[in-house]
Amino acid sequence: MQNFIWHNPTEIIFGKDTVKDLSPRLKADNIKGVLLVYGGKGTFKSGAYAQVTEMLNKAGIHYSEVNDVKSNPRIDKVREGIARIKAGGIDAIIPIGGGSAFDTSKAIAAGACYSGDVWDFFEKKAAIEKAFPIYGVVTVSASSSEVNGIAVVSNPEKESKVSMNSPLVYPKVSVIDPSFQITLPEKQTVYGGVDIIAHMLERVLDGDEGSELIDEQAYTLIRTMMRVIPELIENPKDYDLRAEYALAGVMAHNGFLSVGRRTRGDFSSHRMGHSLSLLFGVPHGASLSVVMPAWARYLYEENPVPFARLGEGVFDIFDGTDEEKAIDAIEALESFFKDIKSPTTLRELGIKEDDIEKIAANASKGQTFGVLADLEPEDVLEIYKLAY
Amino acid sequence: MQNFIWHNPTEIIFGKDTVKDLSPRLKADNIKGVLLVYGGKGTFKSGAYAQVTEMLNKAGIHYSEVNDVKSNPRIDKVREGIARIKAGGIDAIIPIGGGSAFDTSKAIAAGACYSGDVWDFFEKKAAIEKAFPIYGVVTVSASSSEVNGIAVVSNPEKESKVSMNSPLVYPKVSVIDPSFQITLPEKQTVYGGVDIIAHMLERVLDGDEGSELIDEQAYTLIRTMMRVIPELIENPKDYDLRAEYALAGVMAHNGFLSVGRRTRGDFSSHRMGHSLSLLFGVPHGASLSVVMPAWARYLYEENPVPFARLGEGVFDIFDGTDEEKAIDAIEALESFFKDIKSPTTLRELGIKEDDIEKIAANASKGQTFGVLADLEPEDVLEIYKLAY
Numbered sequence: 001m002q003n004f005i006w007h008n009p010t011e012i013i014f015g016k017d018t019v020k021d022l023s024p025r026l027k028a029d030n031i032k033g034v035l036l037v038y039g040g041k042g043t044f045k046s047g048a049y050a051q052v053t054e055m056l057n058k059a060g061i062h063y064s065e066v067n068d069v070k071s072n073p074r075i076d077k078v079r080e081g082i083a084r085i086k087a088g089g090i091d092a093i094i095p096i097g098g099g100s101a102f103d104t105s106k107a108i109a110a111g112a113c114y115s116g117d118v119w120d121f122f123e124k125k126a127a128i129e130k131a132f133p134i135y136g137v138v139t140v141s142a143s144s145s146e147v148n149g150i151a152v153v154s155n156p157e158k159e160s161k162v163s164m165n166s167p168l169v170y171p172k173v174s175v176i177d178p179s180f181q182i183t184l185p186e187k188q189t190v191y192g193g194v195d196i197i198a199h200m201l202e203r204v205l206d207g208d209e210g211s212e213l214i215d216e217q218a219y220t221l222i223r224t225m226m227r228v229i230p231e232l233i234e235n236p237k238d239y240d241l242r243a244e245y246a247l248a249g250v251m252a253h254n255g256f257l258s259v260g261r262r263t264r265g266d267f268s269s270h271r272m273g274h275s276l277s278l279l280f281g282v283p284h285g286a287s288l289s290v291v292m293p294a295w296a297r298y299l300y301e302e303n304p305v306p307f308a309r310l311g312e313g314v315f316d317i318f319d320g321t322d323e324e325k326a327i328d329a330i331e332a333l334e335s336f337f338k339d340i341k342s343p344t345t346l347r348e349l350g351i352k353e354d355d356i357e358k359i360a361a362n363a364s365k366g367q368t369f370g371v372l373a374d375l376e377p378e379d380v381l382e383i384y385k386l387a388y
Numbered sequence: 389m390q391n392f393i394w395h396n397p398t399e400i401i402f403g404k405d406t407v408k409d410l411s412p413r414l415k416a417d418n419i420k421g422v423l424l425v426y427g428g429k430g431t432f433k434s435g436a437y438a439q440v441t442e443m444l445n446k447a448g449i450h451y452s453e454v455n456d457v458k459s460n461p462r463i464d465k466v467r468e469g470i471a472r473i474k475a476g477g478i479d480a481i482i483p484i485g486g487g488s489a490f491d492t493s494k495a496i497a498a499g500a501c502y503s504g505d506v507w508d509f510f511e512k513k514a515a516i517e518k519a520f521p522i523y524g525v526v527t528v529s530a531s532s533s534e535v536n537g538i539a540v541v542s543n544p545e546k547e548s549k550v551s552m553n554s555p556l557v558y559p560k561v562s563v564i565d566p567s568f569q570i571t572l573p574e575k576q577t578v579y580g581g582v583d584i585i586a587h588m589l590e591r592v593l594d595g596d597e598g599s600e601l602i603d604e605q606a607y608t609l610i611r612t613m614m615r616v617i618p619e620l621i622e623n624p625k626d627y628d629l630r631a632e633y634a635l636a637g638v639m640a641h642n643g644f645l646s647v648g649r650r651t652r653g654d655f656s657s658h659r660m661g662h663s664l665s666l667l668f669g670v671p672h673g674a675s676l677s678v679v680m681p682a683w684a685r686y687l688y689e690e691n692p693v694p695f696a697r698l699g700e701g702v703f704d705i706f707d708g709t710d711e712e713k714a715i716d717a718i719e720a721l722e723s724f725f726k727d728i729k730s731p732t733t734l735r736e737l738g739i740k741e742d743d744i745e746k747i748a749a750n751a752s753k754g755q756t757f758g759v760l761a762d763l764e765p766e767d768v769l770e771i772y773k774l775a776y
Contacts, residue, residue, distance in 0.1 A: 001403070001566075001627075001631040001632070001635070002403065003403025003404060004400075004402050004403060005399065005400065005401050005402070006400040007399035007400065009397055011393065011394075011395035012393065012394040012395065014391060014392050015389070015390065016391060178389075211631070211632060212632060213612045213632045213635050213639075214635075216608050216611070217605060219608075220604050220605055220607075220608040221601070221605070223604070224601045224604055239389075240389055243389040243648070244389070244599060244600060244601045247389070247601050247647065247648065248601060251601075260402075260631070
């Protein structure tokens with residue numbers, strides 16, 4: 001097991017009717033004005049927006065808004081938020097939503113304390129030294145952004161969807177009321193679930209021995225998600241299922257599953273998925289269910305062990321050589337994605353074969369990346385071809 | 389799933405040669421003088437004492453000591469530490485050890501900020517309002533005291549071994565270097581392991597539906613411990629096994645397994661075990677392997693479900709009615725304790741049948757307790773008789 005530091009300072013307030021519990025915390029921290037950051041329809045439909053604004057009104061805290069934040073959020077919304085804060089009167093940020101609202105808020109939180117352009121953080125040209133506090137309200141569990149310091153933002157001008165990461169932008173408090181997710185469309189439940197599973201897979205498939213305990217926990221969490229998603233498709237209004245899903249979202253990416261590993265995981269599939277989202281607006285989860293199986297098929301022969309262990313731990317595949325178990329596991333994963341109607345080919349996404357080179361170039365940017373195996377630009381191209 | 393708040397502020401620094409990483413943290417927090425709290429031999433033999441004092445000397449931080457803290461730590465050592473701090477010059481406490489050193493430190497940390505007698509916190513006559521910061525170094529994983537706000541202390545005058553609990557006494561930092569545990573005697577590895585398993589069992593056996601996800605995680609953690617303890621008996625110097633054990637210790641009692649449950653768990657077995665430790669000096673883990681199976685046998689017929697689920701989740705017992713699965717699970721647990729040579733009867737502890745009434749009276753103190761089922765004083769007596 002590798003040495004590690006594990007410190008997750010976010011306070012999670014989880015359960016029904018918990019938005020009101022933000023009020024005493026905001027007061028205790030002497031917050032007088034907040035910036036609400038959210039998308040649109042879903043925030044209202046879930047009831048979250050009404051509860052947050054009612055809580056703020058009762059507490060006498062005024063608020064300003066950045067809204068219409070889309071999935072795969074863009075840097076222009078971040079800049080809009082930074083300008084609002086720099087105009088004064090705001091002490092904290094309240095994202096209402098999922099990864100997009102939280103990630104946008106984190107970038108605003110850091111960018112508002114910085115004299116240069118916020119994109120510098122994403123290009124690693126500047127380090128985050130200070131940030132406004134974030135008190136978030138989750139209406140979509142998928143990214144786990146509510147319990148980590150990561151923000152992924154797109155910059156269309158630069159054709160780039162990349163991340164920044166800092167302990168300073170962990171939400172101070174995250175309210176997770178699973179009732180808000182009862183109104184989510186099925187597609188979003190499915191894609192969010194794929195994202196959660198991908199975050200778990202990207203740990204156990206990094207090729208590092210890490211910790212058997214953590215691998216076992218991850219396999220069990222993946223099994224939980226594979227049980228919960230199909231049940232939720234049948235019973236989307238079941239509170240307990242929504243709660244299990246939201247809690248799995250917390251565990252997927254709060255640092256726990258990286259404990260004891262050499263790296264924080266192999267996020268190659270995320271990187272390759274980001275290009276599909278950026279160039280073709282593919283929903284994040286859908287991009288992952290397309291890329292991950294292809295990535296796995298491309299690599300398993302030279303790296304059968306992590307896939308074989310996955311087969312044993314998640315799919316009860318105990319027969320055969322490691323290589324045989326590995327391919328059986330990959331097929332089982334792919335057929336799970338098909339069962340929950342998440343796409344597994346570029347073709348299903350309406351992407352043309354001619355576009356593959358452009359997509360591959362966007363993902364590689366001329367660099368080699370990957371943890372389980374180094375992916376040269378030509379490997380990346382092959383993986384997208386396999387995904388076609 | 390029940391609503392919950394999950395907030396664990398402790399920073400865990402885990403791995404080889406990590407004591408030195410305390411130095412920059414102590415400096416950043418402007419700590420000039422510390423109180424070391426530890427037991428004896430083991431602290432020196434593990435190498436932890438030498439590393440901590442070397443780190444402090446290099447950092448120019450002076451230290452004072454409370455040593456000879458025994459297992460089942462006593463209130464007199466707490467009072468000694470409080471007197472030291474009240475004499476001045478100390479900004480923080482560094483426990484070096486396991487639950488005893490950490491629990492003593494927590495009580496000192498709170499008691500030194502209080503004008504009355506520290507035992508008031510244990511008798512719930514006063515609330516903890518302030519505490520000195522704790523930067524701990526773990527040499528024995530068992531209690532999980534390094535990642536929670538609980539302290540269990542004995543008061544022989546009052547024939548009482550009870551706990552206090554406050555978010556203010558969570559260690560600010562806990563250094564867990566599993567190498568320190570390589571020198572632990574086998575008995576301590578076994579008893580510590582039983583304590584860790586008990587903390588997990590006390591969650592899943594509380595009779596609350598809670599969260600299936602958490603139950604699944606707990607079952608998997610119990611399996612991990614049941615794999616690791618026998619392997620450690622064979623290979624006590626294996627670093628990775630010590631690390632898995634220490635990490636399981638973190639997960640057992642850092643709040644995670646209580647998430648979504650009605651209560652924080654049913655700690656009846658702990659309460660009944662404490663009386664054995666207090667009155668007969670029984671090692672904490674040994675008291676638990678005696679009491680838990682008896683407690684389970686006494687209750688399972690009226691409450692078969694949690695035991696049956698445990699049988700499925702941990703012991704692959706899938707045949708029969710819930711009642712049949714339950715008794716099979718209890719027998720499997722008991723035979724695991726026997727396999728690792730942890731006692732399962734009062735007789736093995738050298739306790740006489742005549743002492744049972746006194747022990748039961750000490751545990752009950754005339755009160756009813758328990759979560760899975762209410763235990764009246766006569767129930768407690770029957771459980772001890774079953775354990776005989």
